[in-house]
Amino acid sequence: MHVLSLSCPPIANVRIGLIGLGNRGFATLQRFMVVEGVSFTALCDLSDLNIERSRQFLTEHSPSSMPRFTRRWDDVCHSRDVDLIIICTDWLSHTEIAVEAMRWGKHVAVEVPAAMTVDDCWTLVETAERTRCHCIMLENCCYDPFSLMTLNMARMGLFGDITHCEGAYIHDLRDQFNADEAHGGYHKRWMARFTEQHRGNPYPTHGLGPICQLLDIHRGDRLASLVSMSSDLIYEQRGHDIAENHINNTIIRTVRGRSILIQYDVTTPRPYSRLQTICGTKGYAQKYPLMTLSLDGQPAVIGEDNIQTYMDRYIHSDMASVLRRGRELNVPNVMNYIMDVRLIEALRAGRPLDMDVYDAAEWSCLAELTQRSASMGGQPVQIPDFTKGHWR
Numbered sequence: 264m265h266v267l268s269l270s271c272p273p274i275a276n277v278r279i280g281l282i283g284l285g286n287r288g289f290a291t292l293q294r295f296m297v298v299e300g301v302s303f304t305a306l307c308d309l310s311d312l313n314i315e316r317s318r319q320f321l322t323e324h325s326p327s328s329m330p331r332f333t334r335r336w337d338d339v340c341h342s343r344d345v346d347l348i349i350i351c352t353d354w355l356s357h358t359e360i361a362v363e364a365m366r367w368g369k370h371v372a373v374e375v376p377a378a379m380t381v382d383d384c385w386t387l388v389e390t391a392e393r394t395r396c397h398c399i400m401l402e403n404c405c406y407d408p409f410s411l412m413t414l415n416m417a418r419m420g421l422f423g424d425i426t427h428c429e430g431a432y433i434h435d436l437r438d439q440f441n442a443d444e445a446h447g448g449y450h451k452r453w454m455a456r457f458t459e460q461h462r463g464n465p466y467p468t469h470g471l472g473p474i475c476q477l478l479d480i481h482r483g484d485r486l487a488s489l490v491s492m493s494s495d496l497i498y499e500q501r502g503h504d505i506a507e508n509h510i511n512n513t514i515i516r517t518v519r520g521r522s523i524l525i526q527y528d529v530t531t532p533r534p535y536s537r538l539q540t541i542c543g544t545k546g547y548a549q550k551y552p553l554m555t556l557s558l559d560g561q562p563a564v565i566g567e568d569n570i571q572t573y574m575d576r577y578i579h580s581d582m583a584s585v586l587r588r589g590r591e592l593n594v595p596n597v598m599n600y601i602m603d604v605r606l607i608e609a610l611r612a613g614r615p616l617d618m619d620v621y622d623a624a625e626w627s628c629l630a631e632l633t634q635r636s637a638s639m640g641g642q643p644v645q646i647p648d649f650t651k652g653h654w655r
Contacts, residue, residue, distance in 0.1 A: 430470025
């Protein structure tokens with residue numbers, strides 16, 4: 264039985280087990296200090312350095328509720344005092360941990376991407392359907408204020424029929440790839456090593472997530488097929504010969520005939536961008552490089568300061584209230600804060616989450632499918648229907 268719009272019994276205080284205390288995991292621990300209705304009961308990492316850093320942080324900020332620490336992630340999954348497991352480990356371990364957690368009756372929130380193969384995407388879906396547990400991918404870019412504004416505008420019909428969207432993850436990560444863990448690098452250079460071996464887009468969800476929500480993907484439409492092409496340059500970087508895809512371009516077609524461009528580039532000096540472009544029959548919007556909004560019958564609005572008025576007007580009131588709270592608290596990254604609060608409030612109220620396991624699977628499966636298409640010179644590849652027809 265499908266788990267679209269899944270509701271589960273409310274949890275008054277959400278007890279969290281956090282697996283992975285590296286860059287993203289430690290930031291997650293810090294973020295939840297200002298989220299109401301949660302407590303950390305178990306923290307896990309392979310690194311003694313990461314565990315000690317987290318212990319010191321909690322001693323300073325939450326000494327009365329110190330969780331237990333472990334190096335074994337399965338201990339956290341099997342714990343009786345955990346309701347929600349947050350997974351901030353390397354990409355290749357996401358699915359294994361998420362599946363074990365759901366098998367033990369835990370809700371799961373997993374960092375992006377949720378899975379790296381189509382088979383793993385199916386495993387996540389089938390496990391969530393069998394256990395009736397939530398499995399949400401923590402795609403924070405869906406909570407970018409610009410994305411929230413354009414999402415509500417699209418639902419109000421202000422863009423007309425949306426025919427094409429563009430998204431991306433363009434972020435120069437070369438310094439981080441070769442840094443050690445103590446200076447912001449990845450454990451045993453896991454992300455750099457994976458990027459060196461991948462020929463498609465291993466990290467598609469930052470650009471794709473907001474677009475899929477705009478287009479009501481698996482809620483009236485679905486991703487049907489893609490073609491993907493990558494550059495293949497080899498260059499020398501600080502003593503390392505790194506063979507990377509440099510730039511990947513993927514074009515997706517939906518069942519209803521809309522098109523999507525997704526780009527990936529983490530190895531060139533290109534300025535940071537997620538594109539966030541929307542083309543409709545009545546309007547156009549983009550966030551990068553210069554925020555722009557153009558609607559039929561109105562002069563184009565350019566620049567973040569000028570578009571702020573539209574954000575104040577069009578972000579849905581449910582999201583706007585959380586956004587205001589985050590700004591009042593002066594949180595360092597407001598879209599992370601909105602994501603965290605929306606997740607916890609939904610679990611406490613027993614209502615469906617903003618994103619579900621089908622989102623996690625449909626967005627993450629591009630990791631394998633883009634590589635498959637690119638390795639065949641850009642041949643079309645079909646995208647599975649993880650809802651088995653229920654998207655209609």
